Amino acid sequence: MSTARAASSAASTMRRVSLRNLAGHKVRLVLTVLAVVLGTAFISGALMFTASLSKTFDTLSESTTKGVDVTVTPDEATGRPLPLEIGDILADAPGVAKVNNSTQTTVVVSHDGTTLQTGGAPAFATAWYPGNDQVGPATTLTDGDAPVGDDQVVVNSSAADKDHISVGDALTVVDTGGVHEVTVSGIYDIDVDGGGFIGLMMEQDAYLSTFTDGRTATGFALAADPGVSQEQLKADVTSGLADAGVNGVEVKTGQQSADEQSDAIDEALSFVNYFLIAFGLVALVVGTFIIANTFSMIVAQRTREFALLRSLGVSSRQLTTSVVGEAVVVGVIGALVGVAAGAGLTKLIYTVIGSTGAGLPDTGVHVTAGSVVTPLILGVLVTVVSAWAPARRAGAVRPVEAMRSGDMSSASSLRGRTVTGAVLLVLGVVAALAGVLFDDSGTGNRAVLVGLGALGVLLGTFLVSAAMAVPVVPAIGRVIGAPFRSVGRLASTSSSRNPRRTATTAFALTLGIALVAVFGMLGASMKASISGLVDNTVSSDLVLYGPSDGSFPIPTQALDAARDVDGVTEVSGFGLAPVTLGGTASDSIVSSGFGSGYFVGDPRVTGEVTEVQGSVDLTGEGFIASESAAQRNGWTIGEEVPLDTAVPGADAREIGTVALLGTYEDNDLLGDQVISWASIAPHMDAGEFGSGMYSQPMLFAAFVDGDIPLDDLRDRLEDVTDQFIVVQVLTPSEFAGTQAVFVDQMLNVLYALLALAVIVAVLGIVNTLALNVTERRQEIGMLRAVGTSRGQVRRMITLEAVQISLYGAVVGVVVGLALGWAFLKVLAGEGLDTIAVPWGQVVGMIVASGVIGVLAAAWPAVKAARTPPLEAIAD
Known part of the structure; x- marks a missing residue:
């Protein structure tokens, strides 16, 4: 019993010594605490930021689906847009009070010659439904009148305020089909908590003829009669569509749609989360060296103090525990301050995002258990692990030997450390070289070898660096x-x-x-x-290209406008279509394994293309392939190859066949295969791809006859393409x-x-x-x-x-x-x-x-x- 009391008393004494030491040397530990704060703040901030973003987008999802009882969209297996006639069938279904065409067309808007920026938020045109006809977030006219005809639109009030748009102003609107001049007839408020976006609404029939193909829709939103539940309406609508022989559709309740949007957002945000946490961990890893160094120096400076404590009967274990206890206190304080700093960092990020005009709704900083517990555990763990070696050194010294001052670690040999480091360094170099030289293995396997080698090199360098x-x-x-x-x-x-x-x-x-x-x-x-x-x-003289971020294609009308410029001898276009040939996508620097490239015209006009067999002229129907791709797939000249859809989120469907016209030497820009525009355009017009955004040209190449100075011709091209807003005229x-x-x-x-x-x-x-x-x-x-x-x-x-x-x-x-x-x-x-x-x-x-x-x-x-x-x- 007396032994237990003595041990308890000794432990209590050592705790007091540790706390007194921390209190007496605040300055020398403050930077160590700050190192923990920075790493944990980043991790905590990342977790809070993604949780807050998730909450924000959940709020937006709830706002956009408010008042929507059922949605009808293309079946994910096909991805094909829905015929407009389905809207009439839905309106006749039992329990349906209202039906809205929910199609939205992505646009770029210009006001007074200035392209309007959304800060990453969408800009779209859609159909206007007045008063009680609206399904979903309520829209209320606050100024002006409802749109009439194909040259009038109403604009959301947040965009009107931000971009100084008033009733009667003229807007230039560009979509994938071309340029539209419209007048603002009114300003409306909408029950969606979030600014930054631009929402143009046009009278329904005018919208369909101006911004869509006039035959299909990407979805419908339905409101139920009073007393009809969402599940009941879903069942009635599903039954009604089946009775009418309609297939290839997906019917969901409004709540299901909102939940799926939230799940998709959470999945997308998980990458952001891991990405940010990785850099927070890098900071903590760097911090381990600081913490270890700090405690090593502190232990060295307290050598006499430790010697005195040992001579008074304090055990080696108690001294080690005392130093570890100090590390725990440092870790806890640093992590707690880091969590608070993480909340401030999240608020700062939201403020910065708001300053760009994105205008995310302010749902506050969302603090989760993980955003507090995770950095707290990591902060304490990193600090204790870093301080463990110095703590062991403090406890391992005999009283008489510890009576001298100085850093004990400096006196010991570097031989063992250096030899170990050299071995790790050599092993790391060998592993990295193996990854470099074994080119028969896959890229993933080689990258793993180089990654392991990098770890060995870094650890080896750390150990060898002292010598x-x-x-x-x-x-x-x-x-x-x-x-x-x-x-x-x-x-x-x-x-x-x-x-x-x-x-x-x-x-x-x-x-x-x-x-x-x-x-x-x-x-x-x-x-x-x-x-x-x-x-x-x-090899072209000039390049016509869309927005630098690749977010919007070039309107097809720009091709004709560029061809008509005096001095331009040839214009060809290049784009990416969501199609594969026999299930094979094109692996090029442009397509990156998605879909296949296509050309408007002869690709030899645009760049260096070396013909091997047949003809690479794509002015007619057909496709061409690199020599290696043709051999790999067993394609021969004249062979008809299935043309399959590759629309994101939809199953592949065969929509026709195309013939191999010729082969060319491997080319990074063209990739494995290129299809002619003549083979793609009919399927795009038929709505096979769901959205024209997936099959529009991304750049045109223009050639001149040499009689006109290039700068003058560039000015002419800029004059005729200014109306398209998104087109840039550039040299290669x-x-x-x-x-x-x-x-x-x-x-x-x-x-x-x-x-x-x-x-x-x-x-x-x-x-x-x-x-x-x-x-x-x-x-x-x-x-x-x-x-x-x-x-x-x-x-x-x-x-x-x-x-x-x-x-x-x-x-x-x-x-x-x-x-x-x-x-x-x-x-x-x-x-x-x-x-x-x-x-x-x-x-x-x-x-x-x-x-x-x-x-x-x-x-x-x-x-x-x-x-x-x-x-x-x-x-």
């Missing part, structure tokens, strides 16, 4: 310290005193820089591949630049996310230097006593920080470029066959690392310079 730091860091110090003479020489020796500490601090930056280098190399290679593809395959090099914009946007997002890891690494340098200054208090005091000025002390600490930063950056660049090369070699089979190194970015990262060192040293350098000489010597 590397012994010769390399002083060499860097001598170079950058040369202009500062004695202060520079002194700084070059300081960083090599404890290579473990230097390597751990630098590796946090190494990891962040390596990831930036990998992504930078990927981006540079993608842009080089795009530029090479355009140079090698596009400018067209390549628009494709590179997507790469830049992707990289900007990745860099912004990776910046979190770099910030954590900077905090690590600050923390290490600050604790290092405390540890070297006597040394700095002695330097001050023998005449070193405060300015010289500041420069010394700053130079030490720059050495660490440059060392971490150089190692990170070397590792990142090597791993980037390996991954790109694996991706060569996927069309990314050009490897480019962004040398400007590489130099920029190294220079920036020096700046990071200067900034990181600002506070520790001032702290060191203010050290009282006599007091420090007396410690």
Whole structure:
């Protein structure tokens, strides 16, 4: 019993010691806590953001289906639009009070010569149903009159307010069919909580003839008679359609439709969730090095304290538990603050989204159990794991040996660590090279090998970097310290005193820089591949292209307008259709395995196409294929191949056959197969693809006769295509630049996310230097006593920080470029066959690392310079 009381008393004493230590050294732990805060805030914010988005879209789904009792849409197995006559059948079904054609046509709108932006929200035209005829969210005219005829529309009030549209204003509306000039007859409010979108409504018959094929609809919305439930109406409508011999339709209740929309949104958001959490974990991984370094230095500085406690009877286990307990407190505080910061981050993201005009409804920050518990567990776990080794060192020291001060870890040999690291490094390199050289294996398997190799290289580099730091860091110090003479020489020796500490601090930056280098190399290679593809395959003088984001095709009328321009000798168009040939999709840089490309005209006019057999002229019906694709599929010249639909979300259907006209040498732009426009157009006109958006041309190539200067001809083309709003007239090099914009946007997002890891690494340098200054208090005091000025002390600490930063950056660049090369070699089979190194970015990262060192040293350098000489010597 007395033993138990003694153990309890000892444990209580150690808890008090731990808490008193934390309370007495708040400053030295605040940056460690901040490292935990940043990582957990990102993870918590990601979980809250996706949960809030899910709640937002659930709210929108409920708003858009409010008042809708039943929906009738094309069967997913066919995807074919519904004949308009079905609307009459539905109106006669028992229990049906109202029927609305729910077809919406995606449009682009221009007002006063300015294309209206929606911030990612939709812009559509649909049919106007006055007053009580409306099914779904209620629309109420607040100004003007209802639309009449095919030249009048009403506009939603949020768009009218944002874009300063008034009754009587003229709008230019572009859809896939062409350009429409309309006048605003009225402004309406709608019971949908969410701005940003543009909703144009036109009188029903006028809408059908202007914005649709006039024969089909993409769906109908039904309202029930009073007292009829949604389930009863669904049963009655299903029965009525069956009696009328209608098939290929899907009947759902309004609640079912809302639930399916919510499920689809949740599935889409899950990727965003995992993507953001991954970068939060990267920040936490980088934070582990900071936390481990901090606790190692703290343990070293408290050596005498631990020795005294051991001599008083405290066991090794109790000391270890005490340090781990401090880590738990740091982890809990950091994670809790991180959760709160995550909520603030989510609110900030919503504010930024709102500023773009998207106008998502503000449903508040949605805090889930997972968004609190997950970062809390991860924060504590990462902190404890990081502090475990220093805690073991604290408990493993014998009382007499611990009476000396200094960092015990610095005295031990680096041999075991270096040998282990070298083995891991070699194994990692071998695995990565295996992934690169085994090109008979699939891309996925090769990428896994390179990924495992990358892990081995990173772990090996971390372990070896301590030994590397012994010769390399002083060499860097001598170079950058040369202009500062004695202060520079002194700084070059300081960083090599404890290579473990230097390597751990630098590796946090190494990891962040390596990831930036990998992504930078990927981006540079993608842009080089795009530029090479355009140079090698596009031989036209000018390119007519739609929006840079590829969100809207070129209206077919633009083709005729461009052909009529004086000086234009030939215009051909290229697009992507949702069809396959015998179930085979075209694998090209444009189609990426979806559907097949088609040409309007002869593809030899547009780019470099080398004919092998037959003819590659696509002015008539038929298709052409690459020589390898024809051999792979067993196609022969003149053979009729089934033409199948490949509409997203629908089963494939055979809609006809096309003949193989000829073959060509493998071509990245054309891909495996290209179909003529003459073979596609009839099926598009018949509504076989559900939506014309899937089969519209994405670019036209224009050729000139040379008698007119290219700039003048470009001006003429711009004059005739301005009416189409979405059309850009570009040179081939400018067209390549628009494709590179997507790469830049992707990289900007990745860099912004990776910046979190770099910030954590900077905090690590600050923390290490600050604790290092405390540890070297006597040394700095002695330097001050023998005449070193405060300015010289500041420069010394700053130079030490720059050495660490440059060392971490150089190692990170070397590792990142090597791993980037390996991954790109694996991706060569996927069309990314050009490897480019962004040398400007590489130099920029190294220079920036020096700046990071200067900034990181600002506070520790001032702290060191203010050290009282006599007091420090007396410690």
